[in-house]
Amino acid sequence: MNECVLVVDDDREIVRAIALLLEKEGYQVCKAYDGMGALRVLAEQPIRLIIMDVMMPKLDGLSAMMRIRERKNLPIILLSAKTEETDKVLGLSMGADDYVAKPFHPAELTARVRSHLRRYTYLGDINARQESDELWNGRLCYRPGERTLYADGEPVKLTATETKIVDLLMRNRGRIFPAEEIYERIWEEPSFSPENTVMVHIRHIREKIELNPKEPEYLKVVWGIGYKMEKIETHF
């Protein structure tokens, strides 16, 4: 469990705070204060995950990430005070695995670190024994045969109804389902004002699978239309 996480930020207090938070979770933490430092540490230590600020002196986060990506395929979480959608898209497209906006919630950051690390190790195993009937979506994996959903390789405990909803949505990733359709398919009876019922279950599932249930990445509401499981690429 002593995986080493590299934290890079020009703000030393932030680096220290993150380090303290992660150490409490039981991770080893290496620190760097600019892009060049990060590359140096990376060369010396067996780093499993990098948390890196975008705006840094000497070598900024994006450039450092590109250098790292030339050699290593390890999870990189970008930190930035820029919250614009375009910044996020740019970061992800240049090879980041995740993008966390400042000011972040400490619990969310640690959850993400845990998720990425677990997937990193778990995927190594998965690659060995690839199963054909698995539905992959980002960090989620659904096995229809077992009727089980895995998040970061760990089975998620779902109720029977929740499983039915996950089954429907995972089989049709990206498709928008109106609440009526979800209700009729799951409860198999005509719907009458199904919005509340469906929303309650959606919220419960979110709490089990999302890293930050308040800003869901997977189970999304399409306002005024319905609900959908966002289709997210899985990086093996």
Place this chain on the structure above:
Amino acid sequence: MDTKWKRSKLIFSFAAFFLGMTLFINSLLSVIGIAVSSGGAALDWQGTYQDTAAFRSCMADYLEVFLGIATGGKGWRSYGTAGQYGDSLAEGSSSEDLLAEYYDILSGTGGAIVQEKAETEWEYWPEAEALEESVVSVPQVEQDFQDWWGNYHDGYWSSSSEKSFMREAARNKNLRYAIVRYNKLLYTNIDGLKKQTGSLLDNLDFEEQLSPEEYNFILWFNKDDDGKTRIFRDGAELEIYGDGMYTPNKRWFVPGYTNFNVDRAAEDTVIFLAAAREPKLYVSGDYSEYGTGQYGGRLYSLYENQREAKKELQRAGILLGASLLLLLSAFFFRKDRRLAEAAVGRLTGKLWLEAKVLLFLILPLILGLSGVRRVLAGILSLLRYGTGALDYMQNACVSLFENRAAVTACFWLLYLWFLDRKANKGQQKKPLVTGLLTGDLALPVQKRMIRRYRLSLAVWLLIPALCLAALFLPARGYLGWAFSRHPLPFLFFVLAYLAFGAAGVFWLKKNRRLAEDLGAFFGQVDAVRNGDLTEPLILPEDTELAKVKDSLNAIQNGLETALQEKLRSEQMKVELVANVSHDIKTPLTSIISYVELLKQEEELPEHVKEFIQILGEKSERLKTIVQDVFEISKAASGQLPVEPENLDLGKLLRQTLADMDAQIRQSGLLMKVSLPEEPVFLFADGQRLYRVFQNLIQNALSYSLEGSRVFLTLKTEGSVALVTIRNTSAGELDGSVNFSERFVRGDASRTDGGSGLGLSIAKSFTEACGGTLRITTDADLFTVTTAFPVCQVSPGP
């Protein structure tokens, strides 16, 4: 193709109706005219000219005249000295004069009733009117007159022209006569009897001398020495006297009634008259005396009139039939015709009232003032003289009906008036006068100016033209006279007039250019007002508006610069906010992280833990404020990205309510929701709308009176979807506060998790989605109304 066919159907139906109606009126009028003028005889298709009243009176006249000749009545003698055979023609005396004398003469011999008749008829002149208006021409009447006049003249008082008379009389073979007195044959033009003229007759067998084929009408007077008249037609004797009393409506005005006897002199006279079945025109060449002459007599003209009338009637009948056919076809296409009529009505609706009034004023003039006057006079005399004036009235009507074009025009004018009323109910075009004074305001300014200038120019040119005309035109030929007499002043007048006219036209052209430039100028002002700041106003180099044009362009330039600057400053503001928020976020990250670390410390006193709790809450709030400020500044500068799609607003509200279900339950407030069953589609960004309603509901939940109800309704009004959220405020509402202003809070002292930007964000996002947000307060009732344009397209799958 289809519309073309429809169009031609319209045109056809209307043309058929128009032609048919015109023909119908005309032919009907001519039928009536002929019938009236011929006294109804023309309508008697089988009858010949001998069935007409004119023929009867003609024969009665002949009888009278010959009786006069035979008995040598006084009137003849006195008249005889005045008139001369042939000369009366040459002098061209009017038929009225001739007839006046004719009646004078008759009154001398015809007895009391004749006298009376002559006098009554004298007043109305029916005979004269009939002769004047009908086909009978003046020379024809003179010819008739000549027949008997010559006879009488030559026979008794002017033996020198007896030979000439005999020639004339003999030539008019349409009427054969024999005058016998005391059994002595005085005059005759029956060929076989001429030798016996002047001798005593053994028997009166005149009929045998004539072929009954040629002469089918025989009139005998006093044949049986009883003072009665006998008339035979085609060998059959006609009933003349009836009950024996003469009344004006008896057919025959001949002696022999119990109240219409002849004097003693006439008792010894026998008159024989025979009328030809088909009178002919006789032409004689008296080259030794005065050239050719035509002799047909009155009978010939009667006969010809009758034939003409019948022919005309026939033509009119054919036309009437044709018109009925046309009207029938128009009836079959009456729907199209109605459409065409509506179109015509719309067309006339575009006419000025003045034009219409003028048209209707001209109408009586077209009708022929004389016709109208005569009809009016006829009505008056009907009132004065009773039925005796019927003849006059009849003739007046004939003359009116004969002005068929006028009647037709009248009809169509009335028809047009009717169509006009029908098509333009209550929206008649304004009179030209009001149009000139007020109605042109809808036109662009340059057109208005040009129009007014044209009008004034027209008036300017018209007034001197009228003056010139008044000066020089009263007498015909005066213009030429004025010119020849005073060429210089006249030329000066004309040239001056032309010069002024040319100057007016020149100024009109200049003014037109000015008006056009002004129009372009005003157009540019409008364009600037509508936000077009890039295109400068371009006018011709030599425009009179150069200065003001430059000013406008300068203003436009200034506005453009100011706008650019404003945009730049707006952009800078957003950048500033972005930078500031970034600079706040970095320390905030540390604060939040260390507060979290502090929270995880266990060996801390309770009050320190409480402080840490407060620090945590405040840092969270600061985080929210920073995010909200950033978003709101973007929304305010129009840089908020929106991804609109078709969505159901009702569903969105249900989802939002479901999403906030936990908060609503916690608040202890009762949510009264009224949403329509059917979807309300909008084209908007769902995520932003969710934020709008989340904020609004959040606001209601935060500031409502405990235990009160919050009302949320969605309804559509036309093409607008209205979402209303009403709640009862816990604190007192200050009506003067603009609640959607940034950082405004209902209760200034209240400190909660909100940023004070909720309503402001809701407003900005609503506007970014193309809607409007309005906040109204009424005592403690706080109402937020958002309105969005409804999208008619249903969302895709």
